[in-house]
């Protein structure tokens with residue numbers, strides 16, 4: 001399974017800082033057997049697409065639920081395709097818990113995005129309170145169900161080829177409090193098992209499950225060694241080109257551990 005690392009730039013950057021980040025990313029060395037994706041804010045996607053090496057694919061951080069039209073302030077999947085995006089991040093905890101998107105809405109967005117041929121980085125993850133109450137698996141399975149269950153055709157394997165699951169425990173996002181490799185591995189195994197039981201053994205064995213939440217250049221190697229951690233979704237540390245490259249290249253510690 002090919003390692004996958006995404007950089008979620010969130011609502012950060014200016015034309016100038018992004019130009020510097022792109023030039024840093026163009027000059028770092030990235031291991032060849034890793035899928036690398038960055039997700040700039042919508043308004044900078046065109047700038048990034050026109051200046052970043054083709055080695056790195058572009059993702060959006062969100063998309064509209066259906067075909068474009070009279071939806072003020074939204075960006076459609078068709079527009080994202082038009083501008084050269086290959087992926088969309090959906091169900092990020094900031095959209096769930098700050099903006100208020102629910103499972104139903106996120107599931108429909110994922111179904112629509114996949115139907116238009118773009119890949120989905122599908123985020124799941126529990127709040128600290130939910131972890132403390134022993135509900136981590138229940139919450140993640142419920143969120144998986146919303147992604148997987150929208151339309152029966154989504155169960156077909158070709159659709160799943162375009163899905164990467166990002167496990168991002170909310171308590172680890174932007175807090176500097178990273179999940180231990182064991183904590184992350186435990187949830188990744190449970191999610192893979194859920195896919196096996198609820199979709200198919202083939203999908204379970206092929207789908208990348210990546211970890212996000214305070215991943216940085218210092219902790220990525222240990223996390224990458226875990227068997228079921230197939231990559232990372234990186235926030236803060238993806239704003240620094242050389243550190244992001246270190247995280248991409250953590251694939252080498254995975255190979256050593258295997």
Ligand SMILES: O=C(CO)COP(=O)(O)O
Pocket residue numbers: 008092168172173174175176212213214215233234235236237
């Ligand atoms: O939300 C994240 C990626 O989508 C993780 O953010 P941090 O890496 O800043 O914790």
